[in-house]
């Protein structure tokens with residue numbers, strides 16, 4: 001009597017794993033597309049933060065992260081290319097929300113000594129969202145053996161973390177001093 005389905009060690013388990021890996025691949029691409037849109041939204045939003053920033057140090061930090069962000073967009077394209085895939089069109093509502101909140105905050109803080117502190121707070125929320133997202137897709141890429149994609153995603157993750165640390169550093173020094181004035 002043939003009964004393949006009752007042996008969990010062989011057929012069922014292997015099928016489940018195959019289905020899981022296909023689903024994970026789709027989920028991975030979906031998350032890459034989400035990040036692709038998020039990064040593109042950011043390339044349009046960061047110049048507004050640069051313009052609004054009061055201290056030269058903060059302007060410089062955000063400008064240099066804008067250049068990195070343009071590179072992040074390209075790395076996501078390269079990650080997809082390394083898998084012979086194209087990134088589907090998608091909107092990242094989380095980044096839309098973060099940017100909308102940042103715009104409102106900048107408007108409210110206009111002319112106040114706390115403006116730079118507010119810009120840093122908004123920028124760090126964006127960085128933390130990106131760090132969480134890149135950490136996840138990098139881990140999935142490794143899990144699926146997509147080494148080239150994993151390497152590209154790690155490079156971006158390192159730049160997001162460095163940008164976040166730089167913002168913390170600026171917050172600890174100049175911004176806090178001007179807030180006390």
Ligand SMILES: [Fe+2]
Pocket residue numbers: 039068069072130156160
């Ligand atoms: Fe980025």
